[in-house]
Amino acid sequence: MKCEHIEQLIPLYVGGDLEPxxxxxxxxxxxxxxxxxxxxxxxxxxxxxxxxxxVPEFDEASFATLRASVLSQIERxxxxxxxxxxxxxxxxxxxxxxxxxxxxxxxxxxxxxxYRKQIAPPKKTVGNLVAETGIPVSTxxxxxxxxxxxxxxxxxxxxxxGGKRRFPGSKTPEPALPEEALNNGGLxxxxxxxVTGPEQxxxxxxxxVEPEDKEPKEMLxxxxxTADPNIRIIWLTPKSAPTESNTK
Amino acid sequence: xxxxxxxLMADQLRFDDRTVTPATEPRSxxxxxxxxxxxxxxxxxSAFDQLIIAHQQRVIGIAWRMLGNQDDAxxxxxxxxxxxxxxxxxxxxxxxxxxxxxxxTVNVCHDLARKRGRGNPVSLDAEREAGNFAEPVSPHNTESxxxxxxxxxxxxxxxxxxxxxxxxxxxxxxxEGLTTEEVAGILGSTPTTVRSQVSxxxxxxxxxxxxxxxxxxQNRER
Numbered sequence: 488m489k490c491e492h493i494e495q496l497i498p499l500y501v502g503g504d505l506e507p508x509x510x511x512x513x514x515x516x517x518x519x520x521x522x523x524x525x526x527x528x529x530x531x532x533x534x535x536x537x538x539x540x541x542v543p544e545f546d547e548a549s550f551a552t553l554r555a556s557v558l559s560q561i562e563r564x565x566x567x568x569x570x571x572x573x574x575x576x577x578x579x580x581x582x583x584x585x586x587x588x589x590x591x592x593x594x595x596x597x598x599x600x601x602y603r604k605q606i607a608p609p610k611k612t613v614g615n616l617v618a619e620t621g622i623p624v625s626t627x628x629x630x631x632x633x634x635x636x637x638x639x640x641x642x643x644x645x646x647x648x649g650g651k652r653r654f655p656g657s658k659t660p661e662p663a664l665p666e667e668a669l670n671n672g673g674l675x676x677x678x679x680x681x682v683t684g685p686e687q688x689x690x691x692x693x694x695x696v697e698p699e700d701k702e703p704k705e706m707l708x709x710x711x712x713t714a715d716p717n718i719r720i721i722w723l724t725p726k727s728a729p730t731e732s733n734t735k
Numbered sequence: 736x737x738x739x740x741x742x743l744m745a746d747q748l749r750f751d752d753r754t755v756t757p758a759t760e761p762r763s764x765x766x767x768x769x770x771x772x773x774x775x776x777x778x779x780x781s782a783f784d785q786l787i788i789a790h791q792q793r794v795i796g797i798a799w800r801m802l803g804n805q806d807d808a809x810x811x812x813x814x815x816x817x818x819x820x821x822x823x824x825x826x827x828x829x830x831x832x833x834x835x836x837x838x839x840t841v842n843v844c845h846d847l848a849r850k851r852g853r854g855n856p857v858s859l860d861a862e863r864e865a866g867n868f869a870e871p872v873s874p875h876n877t878e879s880x881x882x883x884x885x886x887x888x889x890x891x892x893x894x895x896x897x898x899x900x901x902x903x904x905x906x907x908x909x910x911e912g913l914t915t916e917e918v919a920g921i922l923g924s925t926p927t928t929v930r931s932q933v934s935x936x937x938x939x940x941x942x943x944x945x946x947x948x949x950x951x952x953q954n955r956e957r
Contacts, residue, residue: 502908537909540910543887554787561820
């Protein structure tokens with residue numbers, strides 16, 4: 488055995504933690520090595536010194552205080568526990584946890600459902616309006632088609648009707664264009680480009696199409712309020728007899 | 736090793752206070768301690784009082800050696816017995832009650848030491864000024880008693896330099912006189928680990944003592 492190894496074993500040797508063969512080897516080494524023998528003596532002295540660390544005498548009064556304190560706390564806890572048992576006789580922490588989690592999930596799901604309904608109101612766009620009413624729109628190249636007809640031709644199952652249809656997803660009836668507006672002059676808007684983003688969708692938003700009573704009877708005034716409060720589209724058209732294409 | 740399972744259970748209790756294993760009927764009632772445990776489980780506080788009486792000296796001794804002062808030791812002992820009562824249903828009566836109890840005691844001492852910020856050892860002078868290690872000196876307690884108190888304070892200081900695990904290992908092994916296997920069972924580790932911790936602790940204590948002796952000699956020469 489080398490001294491380095493012995494130095495590591497001595498702390499265990501002094502406490503009797505070595506296996507007998509190892510302890511024998513160590514003792515044999517100590518007989519021939521003064522340095523290791525000295526180290527062993529120092530460890531032995533330190534070990535003896537540590538063992539003098541006796542616990543001071545605790546008097547009976549301190550033990551009695553300890554017991555009284557423990558028992559009174561237990562009694563207090565049991566009283567509190569019995570009150571909870573009276574309130575919840577089948578108290579089971581796991582059951583309570585499961586029920587709480589289920590309730591939390593249900594409330595979250597309900598909140599999400601309500602929130603989704605609130606954030607998705609039907610938007611009344613010019614395109615929608617035209618599509619719903621079936622009034623012809625100008626495509627910009629001189630042709631005039633109705634959006635409803637477009638839909639019919641593309642899907643084959645559109646139900647282009649008059650002004651009493653509902654907006655999709657809406658429970659309130661769509662505001663119908665006044666009869667005057669439908670009958671006189673008609674609406675002819677440039678065909679809206681396809682909506683590609685929320686900004687465009689918002690800019691399309693209009694409020695209503697209102698005839699104004701104060702206008703001269705021979706003119707029809709239609710105002711469209713866009714999402715931008717500074718932009719309002721005012722349409723003036725003479726009240727003429729409705730053409731065939733307008734009333735379809 | 737009888738304490739292994741009890742120690743593991745105590746460890747489980749440490750991390751999940753709600754753990755309650757179904758109370759199993761003990762195979763034998765040979766031990767009067769087991770009989771007391773069974774009675775205490777039914778809410779018999781006088782039986783639990785007897786359990787405390789049977790173990791209070793040992794529990795408070797371990798706590799005192801782990802924490803270094805009487806007030807903390809008493810607080811730790813109180814908390815230990817409260818935890819024992821709380822988890823009494825989780826104790827397997829086939830296991831050794833003392834091992835389980837000491838495991839809880841060590842855990843309580845660790846918790847208390849962390850709570851009170853005892854990680855870093857305080858200077859001996861500060862401790863002496865605070866009276867943490869001073870003993871009341873009666874007229875009969877003469878110089879030897881004072882010296883003994885000082886010696887005790889220095890050993891407490893030496894123990895304070897150890898890590899939590901080393902301190903627990905050396906207190907249980909060298910001061911409480913438990914075997915390495917028993918200590919391993921209480922601390923929830925292996926005998927090899929305990930041996931290593933004890934060896935390291937003994938070396939540190941020796942180094943501390945050597946330094947202290949050297950300083951004492953220097954002080955005397957001045």
